[in-house]
Amino acid sequence: MSSSLSNGLSTGAQHAARHGKTARMYWPELDALRFFAFAMVFCSHAPISRPWYRQVSDATAFGVSIFFCLSAYLIVTLLLKEREETGRVRIGAFAIRRILRIWPPYFAVLAIAYGIGMIFPTVHIAGRGMAAMSLLIGNLYVIHHGWLSIVMIAPLWSISLEEQFYLGVPFLTSIGGRRAILSICLVTIAVAYGVLCLLGAKGEIPIWQIWANSFVEFQFFAAGGLIALFFYGRRPRLPLPVRLFMMASGLACFYVAAARFNIHSWRPAPVSSLVLGYICALAGTALILIATLNLNVRVPSIVVYFGKISYGLYLIHTVVLFMLFSNIDAWPREAAYFSHHKLLGIPLAMALTAGIASLSYRYFERPILRLKNRFETVKTRPA
Secondary structure (H helix, E strand, C coil): CCHHHHCCCCHHHHHHHHCCCCCCCCCHHHHHHHHHHHHHHHHHHCCCCCCCHHHHHHHHCCHHHHHHHHHHHHHHHHHHHHHHHHCCCCHHHHHHHHHHHHHHHHHHHHHHHHHHHHHCHHHCCCHHHHHHHHCCCHHHHHHHHCCHHHHHHHHHHHHHHHHHHCCCHHHHHHHHHHHHHHHHHHHHHHHHHHHHHHHHHHCCCHHHHHCCCHHHHHHHHHHHHHHHHHHCCCCCCCCHHHHHHHHHHHHHHHHHHHHHCCCCCCCCCCHHHHHHHHHHHHHHHHHHHHHHCCCCCCCCHHHHHHHHCHHHHHHHHHHHHHHHHCCCCCCCHHHHHHHHCHHHHHHHHHHHHHHHHHHHHHHHHHHHHHHHHCCCCCCCCCC
16 A cells, blocks of 8 residues: 555555555445444334334435445545556456456345245236346336335345446546546536436436436445545544544434435425435535544444445345335244334344345355455455
């Protein structure tokens, strides 16, 4: 790792850099942020029907936005560093890394959900929905058909968005470097709000026709890219009270976006509400990411571990929630118990999700990640 990324390398890392060896680029606080983002998403899907919880659920849905922003921050930083050290970006290697990290768990969960639907026809996933998810255009299916037909695998729409966004990022970095990324990020944010105005004027439904729109969501990736550019070579040194204030302000922005401007409403919303709401959501996402960067606090190892397996947690949690809380014909009677005892069922769902994700990471994902590491130019954390 060069000094520009770490705000000062240790003597050993400097020695490695001089001799052609790149220190691993890894920050445990970002694993903590990954787990925090997942916990928000889990809360947004928790089957709590109390009226007061609706706004909490809508606000915590922005955990997805944190994932988008963080992912863009890391990938843009890696690509810039690769270009800085080697003079180019290995686009083929980037594609292989993305495929090896994203596709195997993604298609495994997709197959599991489809198998459950084959056994229990009432939750069968439509062929078009499966095709869209398999082609990584699941968000387009959501825009046209809503969430209900794919409710068990609903989070997978966001993976489609990630893959769509990263189709062009390595090319831009390779050809134009920082200037190209800066331009495309600014244009992406401008386009997002133009599309928001258009969709709002047409009376589109915020929670699925707007929320799942690629051009609207790309603004969160663009924010991550801009943060990567701004802090490339100067990771923030902020006092802990300032960071806590930024984190609280970010969460407050999420709440305002959801509760005041209703950008997750099931009914059409005024254009002004959509624009102001998404500005709040974008600001909240950026504040939370910046508040976490270079956090000089020891992160508990269990939190770091949950951050490492957060991808598996994210993919499988709705399947677990669905199996525990859905009243399905021919479903085991014991499962219906948790629909009436959610104080037991929700912690159990989290525990089962963590257990499945942990097994997946150890026996399925980790061997693939070791293969992925062979295609790294800039070394990240070991698998």
